[in-house]
Amino acid sequence: MRSLLSLCVFVLAGVVSAISTSGNRLLVVLDDVADKEGYSQFLGDLEGRGFQLSFETPKSESLALFHLGERTYDHIIFFPTKAKGLGPNLTPNVLVDFMNANGNILVSLSADSAAPTSLVSLLSELDITLPADRTGLVVDHFNYDATSAADAHDVLLLPPPGPIRSDIKDFFASGAPKDALLAFPRGVGAALGASELLTPVLRAPSTAYSYNPKEQAEVVDDLFAAGEQLALVSVFQARNSARLALVGSAEMLQDKWFGAEASKVGGEKKAGKTFNREFAKRVSGWAFNEIGVLRVNWIEHHLEEAGASNESNPAIYRVKNDVKYTISLSEYSWTAWAPLTLPATDALQLEFSMLSPFHRLTLSPDAAHSSPSEAAYATTFKLPDQHGIFNFKVNYKRPLLSNIEEKNTVSVRHMAHDEWPRSFVISGAWPWIAGIGVTARNSEKAQSMLFRFREAQAADLGIIDAGRSRRPRAITEQDSIPSCEKWRGQVLKEISRKVSRIQDAALSDYQIRDLNDEINKLMREKHMWEVQIRNLGGPNYTRLGGGKVYDEAGREIQGGGKGYRYFGRARELPGVKELFEAAAKQRKEDEKPLEERVGLRRQVDAAYYGYAPGEEDGELLEYERAREQMAREALAKAGPGKAPPGWEPLPGDGGDGRVWELPSLEEVQVELIERRKRRLLDQI
Amino acid sequence: MRLTQSIAPALLLLVAGVAQAASGWGFEDASVQIATKKAAESIREKFTQTSPLAKPVSLGTTNTLKLSLTAKDNGKGKRPHQAFLVLQEQESGLEAPFPLTVKESGKAVAQITQKDLPVQFLLASKPLKASVVLASFGSAPGLNSPVFEVQIEADASAPRPAYEKPLRYGKQPEIHHIFRPDPKSPPKIISLVFGLAVIATLPALLVGWAVLGGNLNHLTTAMGAAPLSHASFFGSIVAMEFVFFMYYTSWNLFQTLPVIGAVAAVAVLSGTKALGEVQSRRLAGQR
Numbered sequence: 010m011r012s013l014l015s016l017c018v019f020v021l022a023g024v025v026s027a028i029s030t031s032g033n034r035l036l037v038v039l040d041d042v043a044d045k046e047g048y049s050q051f052l053g054d055l056e057g058r059g060f061q062l063s064f065e066t067p068k069s070e071s072l073a074l075f076h077l078g079e080r081t082y083d084h085i086i087f088f089p090t091k092a093k094g095l096g097p098n099l100t101p102n103v104l105v106d107f108m109n110a111n112g113n114i115l116v117s118l119s120a121d122s123a124a125p126t127s128l129v130s131l132l133s134e135l136d137i138t139l140p141a142d143r144t145g146l147v148v149d150h151f152n153y154d155a156t157s158a159a160d161a162h163d164v165l166l167l168p169p170p171g172p173i174r175s176d177i178k179d180f181f182a183s184g185a186p187k188d189a190l191l192a193f194p195r196g197v198g199a200a201l202g203a204s205e206l207l208t209p210v211l212r213a214p215s216t217a218y219s220y221n222p223k224e225q226a227e228v229v230d231d232l233f234a235a236g237e238q239l240a241l242v243s244v245f246q247a248r249n250s251a252r253l254a255l256v257g258s259a260e261m262l263q264d265k266w267f268g269a270e271a272s273k274v275g276g277e278k279k280a281g282k283t284f285n286r287e288f289a290k291r292v293s294g295w296a297f298n299e300i301g302v303l304r305v306n307w308i309e310h311h312l313e314e315a316g317a318s319n320e321s322n323p324a325i326y327r328v329k330n331d332v333k334y335t336i337s338l339s340e341y342s343w344t345a346w347a348p349l350t351l352p353a354t355d356a357l358q359l360e361f362s363m364l365s366p367f368h369r370l371t372l373s374p375d376a377a378h379s380s381p382s383e384a385a386y387a388t389t390f391k392l393p394d395q396h397g398i399f400n401f402k403v404n405y406k407r408p409l410l411s412n413i414e415e416k417n418t419v420s421v422r423h424m425a426h427d428e429w430p431r432s433f434v435i436s437g438a439w440p441w442i443a444g445i446g447v448t449a450r451n452s453e454k455a456q457s458m459l460f461r462f463r464e465a466q467a468a469d470l471g472i473i474d475a476g477r478s479r480r481p482r483a484i485t486e487q488d489s490i491p492s493c494e495k496w497r498g499q500v501l502k503e504i505s506r507k508v509s510r511i512q513d514a515a516l517s518d519y520q521i522r523d524l525n526d527e528i529n530k531l532m533r534e535k536h537m538w539e540v541q542i543r544n545l546g547g548p549n550y551t552r553l554g555g556g557k558v559y560d561e562a563g564r565e566i567q568g569g570g571k572g573y574r575y576f577g578r579a580r581e582l583p584g585v586k587e588l589f590e591a592a593a594k595q596r597k598e599d600e601k602p603l604e605e606r607v608g609l610r611r612q613v614d615a616a617y618y619g620y621a622p623g624e625e626d627g628e629l630l631e632y633e634r635a636r637e638q639m640a641r642e643a644l645a646k647a648g649p650g651k652a653p654p655g656w657e658p659l660p661g662d663g664g665d666g667r668v669w670e671l672p673s674l675e676e677v678q679v680e681l682i683e684r685r686k687r688r689l690l691d692q693i
Numbered sequence: 694m695r696l697t698q699s700i701a702p703a704l705l706l707l708v709a710g711v712a713q714a715a716s717g718w719g720f721e722d723a724s725v726q727i728a729t730k731k732a733a734e735s736i737r738e739k740f741t742q743t744s745p746l747a748k749p750v751s752l753g754t755t756n757t758l759k760l761s762l763t764a765k766d767n768g769k770g771k772r773p774h775q776a777f778l779v780l781q782e783q784e785s786g787l788e789a790p791f792p793l794t795v796k797e798s799g800k801a802v803a804q805i806t807q808k809d810l811p812v813q814f815l816l817a818s819k820p821l822k823a824s825v826v827l828a829s830f831g832s833a834p835g836l837n838s839p840v841f842e843v844q845i846e847a848d849a850s851a852p853r854p855a856y857e858k859p860l861r862y863g864k865q866p867e868i869h870h871i872f873r874p875d876p877k878s879p880p881k882i883i884s885l886v887f888g889l890a891v892i893a894t895l896p897a898l899l900v901g902w903a904v905l906g907g908n909l910n911h912l913t914t915a916m917g918a919a920p921l922s923h924a925s926f927f928g929s930i931v932a933m934e935f936v937f938f939m940y941y942t943s944w945n946l947f948q949t950l951p952v953i954g955a956v957a958a959v960a961v962l963s964g965t966k967a968l969g970e971v972q973s974r975r976l977a978g979q980r
Contacts, residue, residue: 150775150828150835162830176863203859215788216826216837218775228795229774235790236779329872356864369868393870406862437878439888447895 028059030341031111031298032083035060036074038067038099040090048088051262051289058299058343060084067095067125074098074107083112084297087128089119089259094126101130108251115296117259118197120146120163120222135245136202137255140219140233147198147239147257149217154192155274165193165241166273169284170211176355177408180300181210181291189284190273192266196258198239206245208408210254210292213239242292250411254296262289295409299343302411306337306383310401310417313389325420327428328394334359335375335387336403336415348384357386360402367393372403396423484537490547497538497550504531511577518582525579532574717834718773718827720801723762725750725841740840749820749842754851758805758843760793764827770799773829778803780814780843781822787813790826807845812856820844911979915970922966929960 035055039045042064045052056062063082065072067090074081085107104127108114116132118124123143132139139145148162158164169182169189191211198219201207218235225231245253260266267286294300309321313333326332338357339346351357360366370388378385392399399421405413432438480496487493510516511524539550575585672680719742726737727750740746752758764773776793789811793801807815814821820842828835847853878884915923933956940949 148775148830150830151837160831174861174863205860205862215779216775216828216835218777218790220774227774228772229792230794232777232790232792235777236788238788354864358865358867360868361870366868367870369865371867391870391872394872408862435876435878436881436884439884440891443888443891447891 028344029083029298030302030304031113033060034082034084035062035297036072036082036085037062037064037088038085038090038095039064039088040066040092042066044088047263047265050264050267050286051293054286054290055293058294060297066090067092067099069098072096072098074103074112075110080107080110080112084114085112086115086117086293087125088117089122090125091122092125093123095128099127101127101134104128104131105134108247108253109249111249111251113252113296113298115254115256115293117256117262119259120144120195120197124197132199132255135253136204136207137240137243137245138200138202139197140221141231142221142224144221144223145197145219145233146222147193147196147213147217147219147241149214151216151274152214153274154194154271156270156272157194159274163195164271165196165213165217166190166271167193167211167214167241169288170242173209173408176352178301178352178410180295180409181288185284185287190271191288192261192269192271192283192285193241193258194260194266196241196256196261198234198241198257199243199255200234200238201240201243204245206247207243208246209240209243211240211242212237213241244292244295244409246409246411248412250302252296252298254292256292261285294343298341298411300341301409302341303349303405303413304339304341304346305403305413305415306339308334308336308401308403308415308417310334310419322417323419325422326392327422328392328396328424330392330421331389332392333387333389334372334401335378335385336372337378337383337385338405338413339383340410346382348379348382350384355407357403357405359388360404361390361392361399362402363395363397363399366402367395367399392421396421484534484541487541488545490542490545493538493542493545493547497535497542500531500535500538504528504535507531508576511579514578516578521577521579521582525576528576529573716767718829718836719765719768720762720825720827720836721765723760723825723840726759726761727752728757728759729753730755738841742836742838745839746841749844751844751846752805752807753846754807754848756806756846760801760803760805760825762793762801762825764795764799764801766799766829766833771829772797772799773827773835775826775828775835776801777826778805779824779826780805780810781824782814782817783819783822784817785813787811789814810845812854815845815847815854816856817845911974914974915967919966919970922963922970925959925963926967929956929963932956933960 037045037052045064052062074085104114114131116128118128118139124139126143129139129143146163147165149165150162152166153159153162154164154166167190169185169191171182172179193211198213198217201209213236215236217239218229219233219239220229221233240255241257243255245255247253256262262285266283267289268282269285271283291300311319311321311323311333312326313331336357336359338349340349341347356371359368359370359372361368361370368390370390372386372388375385375387378387397420399419401415401417401419403413403415432442480499481487484493484496487496507524507528511521511528516524536551543549543551575582575589579585580589721741723741724737724739725746726735728735736750738746738750750758760778763770764776765771766773772795776795777790778793779788779790781788791803791805791809793803795801821844822839823841823843824837824839826835826837828837933953936944936949936952936956939952940946
């Protein structure tokens with residue numbers, strides 16, 4: 010810890026000479042380099058604070074924000090430009106890359122010229138919306154400067170903005186004189202999204218509104234935003250703490266408004282000087298990391314228990330240990346690091362978390378470890394009664410302050426075997442401890458004479474408690490049928506228990522394989538018991554089933570009968586599944602042979618082609634000839650229309666001339682419709 | 694300019710006082726109507742610049758709030774650039790402006806239904822404050838006067854609209870881990886009574902033996918036959934109990950095992966002799 014401190018001091022000494030915490034190369038983008046005259050005081054102030062200013066126009070070909078992948082500037086100021094875009098060197102993509110590389114941007118707009126599309130895209134990426142057509146003018150008929158805009162009402166006079174919430178430090182208005190006024194001349198208001206990274210610094214008064222002076226000079230038909238929804242100056246801080254400030258009115262940064270005389274309309278006081286210069290300094294200072302930058306100097310945690318070693322930042326703790334955590338923080342304020350002080354309603358919080366926080370505690374200032382350039386915050390707490398890998402986490406993210414997210418990982422082990430309270434400390438254990446002193450143990454009881462006597466007696470009588478004693482391994486040596494039956498029943502019980510367990514979806518493949526093995530072993534044992542029962546002259550259980558297993562469709566299951574079988578989820582194991590699929594496929598092929606050419610041929614024999622047996626030798630032909638002759642004679646005798654005796658009449662032979670009546674197509678249709686009707690009616 | 698400045702305070706007083714309509718922006722013929730689907734049930738209430746409606750008007754889910762007025766500049770009908778009806782939620786101060794549609798003559802109307810309002814307004818517990826803002830360019834002072842209050846009637850059958858507060862960085866509620874309760878023991882007196890009851894069985898046993906005629910006659914013969922082995926065998930058993938006691942109280946396994954080994958060796962060596970002696974007596978039929 011001592012060495013850490015001295016390192017901090019060394020770092021501190023290096024930083025003091027630099028003006029901003031993140032470099033001093035500042036790029037100023039202007040339409041015309043001559044325009045900078047208007048901002049000479051603002052730019053002079055920046056130079057006075059140690060920034061190196063480079064002036065470029067958007068069209069300049071030498072302008073590049075990156076060189077060999079490194080930022081060439083630390084900060085950028087955009088002043089209003091007439092051009093629609095900002096050229097290929099300042100596309101929104103490049104600007105986002107610039108912010109991703111921790112570059113800071115200050116954008117100023119003006120109602121006189123439309124905002125460049127590049128900046129509009131960048132701002133919309135950050136959830137800041139500018140008025141439609143990139144133009145808008147904020148006016149307020151109730152809070153305007155009567156001196157300079159008595160008619161147009163487009164110079165807003167506002168009090169310096171306080172913090173937006175009570176738990177946020179006042180960066181922009183602190184120390185301002187009571188009657189100080191900010192002039193916001195001819196500016197553009199923006200609407201902010203719900204992002205937590207955005208903070209409005211200066212909001213429009215409730216009677217202000219934004220309109221398009223070109224199209225809505227007469228009537229405000231489509232209102233962009235009004236009142237406090239209009240952010241005149243707003244800031245954005247990315248997750249990497251890169252900053253962007255949007256100043257709606259570039260004119261408010263100009264020399265003519267620095268300390269200018271302004272008088273609010275209807276005000277009773279005389280004209281006062283504007284607060285613009287100080288405000289411009291603070292907004293630019295915030296954007297360029299001169300204020301509101303936080304730094305973690307060191308973090309220390311140790312056991313806070315009597316008699317424990319005072320080792321710093323150990324990697325392992327035990328559950329329910331008392332632990333002290335200290336973090337030292339500094340805040341940069343213009344020229345030097347100062348101790349971080351929190352507003353009364355805010356708190357620096359420590360989370361002790363595994364996945365989610367178990368503790369979230371407020372850290373309180375620790376004066377003993379603080380110095381003029383750092384403030385230590387500490388807390389002591391008892392670790393939760395849960396072992397695992399935990400994090401000490403300080404996640405201090407607040408609007409306008411750079412983000413702090415510190416994570417220190419420690420293991421928390423459970424109690425060791427010798428860290429529990431001794432049994433004689435636990436009053437409930439006293440009778441048991443006394444018992445150990447005066448009695449013998451159970452295993453000795455088992456050896457006692459009485460026990461052995463009873464056991465022998467039970468064995469003689471053939472009463473054996475099947476539930477309690479072990480199933481004998483030597484099955485063939487068992488010579489009583491009832492005990493064999495009992496053992497077989499026990500095996501069956503175990504099998505059914507395991508077969509239902511193997512369906513459990515939570516089992517792993519290995520567990521399933523093991524279970525399946527056990528079931529197969531039990532099946533073998535069951536078979537052996539059955540054989541033994543049969544040999545002893547008992548019922549023959551083995552005959553049932555015949556060793557084959559059938560599925561619901563009556564087909565035999567391969568691998569289902571004798572030999573190794575698969576149960577439940579074991580059938581879905583890799584390897585086994587393929588086996589069953591292959592078997593099922595084979596079965597399917599066996600079932601439909603007629604569809605295949607080979608199968609068809611198998612059914613075709615000589616008879617199919619007319620070579621019927623007995624036809625060649627003439628016997629059948631002779632018989633047929635004889636019957637034909639008889640029929641002809643009978644017909645000749647009986648005459649037409651009458652069946653000869655012993656003959657069945659065919660339809661149409663009835664003599665009434667009626668032959669087979671085939672239904673006509675219409676009749677078939679009628680009948681079909683009738684049937685369908687009936688079926689439908691039945692359904693109803 | 695100097696003149697207007699000096700006049701301004703006086704003007705302001707005037708405005709704040711009585712004759713508001715006389716100078717600057719104002720309105721006349723103002724009314725608010727809650728239109729329902731059935732025209733007969735519509736409610737129309739009139740108000741003026743100086744006397745806002747005392748009772749809040751209620752806006753149901755199917756109703757439409759219609760505001761109509763005539764904007765006047767110094768008593769003459771004129772179209773102002775800014776003519777808003779501003780609704781304000783009282784608790785959070787959230788405001789929503791609704792521009793009025795203004796004709797050249799100054800006649801202005803606005804129609805609002807619940808659908809036009811932000812979600813926070815629909816969930817407001819107090820009535821919304823409505824004020825009319827009329828102002829324009831030039832020197833005429835604008836008007837921003839409260840006119841009535843709107844009570845939002847929620848549809849009882851429909852679920853209330855959900856409003857999720859956006860994430861804001863700030864202090865979070867503290868969390869203190871709740872520890873599992875420590876294992877509990879019965880009252881000490883009960884443990885003590887039963888512990889003593891268990892211990893009391895040992896003297897009871899000894900007394901029982903004494904009463905039933907346990908004899909120590911062989912002690913002298915045993916000691917006479919093999920004094921060293923009997924003494925060391927008994928001593929090793931006692932020592933073993935002592936080792937176990939030490940293991941229970943303070944020693945670890947690696948301290949215990951060698952001592953057990955030593956004591957056990959003594960017990961085995963002396964035990965064979967001592968028990969052999971006992972066996973010889975038993976075989977001799979001495980009981």
